[in-house]
Amino acid sequence: MKAPSLHLNDVRKSFGATEIIRGVTLDIAAGERHALIGPNGAGKTTLFNLISGRFEVTSGTIRLDDTRIDTLPPHRINRLGLSRSFQITSIFHRLSVFENLRCSLLWSRGYRYSFWHSLGRQSALNEEAERLLEEINLAGRRDVQAGLLSYAEQRALEIGMTVAGGAAAILLDEPTAGMSNTETEQAIALIRRVTEGRTLLMVEHDMRVVFDLADTITVLVYGQVIASGSPVEIRASRAVQEAYLGAEAA
Amino acid sequence: MVVIGLVLPWLFRDYAHARDNGFMIAMFSQMGMMITFALSYNMLMGEAGLLSFCHAVFFGFGGYCVAHFLNAAGDGGFFLPLELLPLAAGLCGLGLAVVFGAMATKQRTTAFAMITFGIGELAVTAAIMFKHFFGGESGITTDRTNAWSLFGVNYGHGLQVYYLIIVWTLLAALGMYYLRGTPLGRMANACRDNYERAQFVGYDPRMVRFIQFALSGLFAGIAGGLYCITYEIVTYDAVAAPLSGNALLMAFIGGVGSFSGPVIGAILITALQSGLSLMSSSWIVYVGVLFIAMVTFAPTGITGILRAHTPIVRSGRLRALALPYARLLLPCLLVLAGFVGLVEMLSFATIGASEGKTLNLFGLTPDVYAVGPWLIAAAALLVGIAWLRLEARRFQAAWDAAMAGLAPVGGR
Structure with a gap:
């Protein structure tokens, strides 16, 4: 697994007459932990939806290494090695925790649409799912229906599902939103552990998480990048302080 | 099987x-x-x-x-x-x-x-x-x-x-x-x-x-x-x-x-x-x-109802539901009898009679052109429904008591 770089070139997205993303150019280096911050309505989640193929771009290009992905459907982008989580937890709520992880592994392990393999007999696959279960600390909840997990557990499961397929580029949309302090700390440790050696782009509101995890921070305001740099640079940037950080950074 | x-x-x-x-x-x-x-x-x-x-x-x-x-x-x-x-x-x-x-x-x-x-x-x-x-x-x-x-x-x-x-x-x-x-x-x-x-x-x-x-x-x-x-x-x-x-x-x-x-x-x-x-x-x-x-x-569905009982069966509390279930039986039968009576009499009055058949309802032969049988059937249905609602509430309470502290069954 070689971590890819991600390149956005003058990406624009309009919904009707309203332009939400107004020409974003952004380069994310291979293996970098990159945080995307900005006030509500800045277009962070929209940008995620464009990169992951959930929405089509109005204009501009998005490349994963050298491959253009802005014209591909989500599942094709995923197969190229880009995986994402959602702001609102997105899991298979009626399947067990274990099944959720196993389903997330299937495509990358080459099972495709097979209706001849019996899942119970795929020992390598099942061991891998068990190992993931340990990694996200949900081994004790293995057979629980995913929809019945606590909120923090569901978030952890979603992170596990996002990294399961071995994608080298990971997009996390507010992975710690709505968590308590302890849960946030555990989530940071988990993200740090599972994204080792991968390219990470995350939207996050919690500045502790951002400054703790990120190598580079990009600030998005009204669909445009107003600053991009190391945490130290962003903290010092006057434009960022005025536009967004305000009291928190002062 | x-x-x-x-x-x-x-x-x-x-x-x-x-x-x-x-x-x-x-x-x-x-x-x-x-x-x-x-x-x-x-x-x-x-x-x-x-x-x-x-x-x-x-x-x-x-x-x-x-x-x-x-x-x-x-x-x-x-x-x-x-x-x-x-x-x-x-x-x-x-x-x-x-x-x-x-x-x-x-x-x-x-x-x-x-x-x-x-x-x-x-x-x-x-x-x-x-x-x-x-x-x-x-x-x-x-x-x-x-x-x-x-x-x-x-x-x-x-x-x-x-x-x-x-x-x-x-x-x-x-x-x-x-x-x-x-x-x-x-x-x-x-x-x-x-x-x-x-x-x-x-x-x-x-x-x-x-x-x-x-x-x-x-x-x-x-x-x-x-x-x-x-x-x-x-x-x-x-x-x-x-x-x-x-x-x-x-x-x-x-x-x-x-x-x-x-x-x-x-x-x-x-x-x-x-x-x-x-x-x-x-x-x-x-x-x-x-x-x-x-x-x-x-x-x-039927299997869903059966499966919902699994936690109760496992905890050995099924016997606590026997009486509440039995109590549901009578009002259910009453509703059923009233409903079947109405449907059959209606069907007989509109189609059956013209075909020269005779109506046989639970072993009785009611006269569908008299008011009495209709009133009895309607009364059975209405009383049955009211009674059933009452018993259903009791049953719910008994069910909740039996389920107390147990995890409900999830789907797959």
């Missing part, structure tokens, strides 16, 4: 006259093909969350194809033995499901349901219009003894056909059970729960729906082949909406959340259709009301 299936016809045999019970064998045969049909429907409904209104199209097409195969065999132009014809019917169902599936499975939810409804109507129209293949309104008749047999059986007797049905029902059920545990089967569940997440683990939900749809057509075709072999006639009814609706009815009443649900539903509905239709010409009203009652009060 298998043993029961094998022994069943012999339990109803009239040994004194050395005659088999033809009615029962016909009913059990019908149950077998309906089990296959309902299970194949649940591959869409329960497993993939797809509400289809055209499932009978693949059933009927399988049947039509077998009718033509048998007729061709009569002319010496067909080589497969009768035992393998259901498989041929399945492949025909699969082929047609590939064509229609390519259209329908581009969509999901309501749009999918509407497309399948259109396909169903299209198929009926085609079956009436294209007389050459479908035989118009009179359908296609055939003779199953045209085909040769692998085992030298002539299939002149209903019992022989019944055993053929059992074997194929078993094979189809095993096949569909196996499919549930494959990557495709599990991803069908995943797409049902959250198609968007399925995309972000690398799967194209349309492709998952398409393959699942095509395979369900295979098994529906097998059921249709068995139908044709049994009745030796296939008409446009076999592709029409009421039969598709029947698949939904059987799967839903049995319970779409488990594998055994559609099996139980198919057995129950077939028994009602065969048994109830002998007792009352309004039987279809009762099946309809049963369906509405299930949708309203027990959307998880």
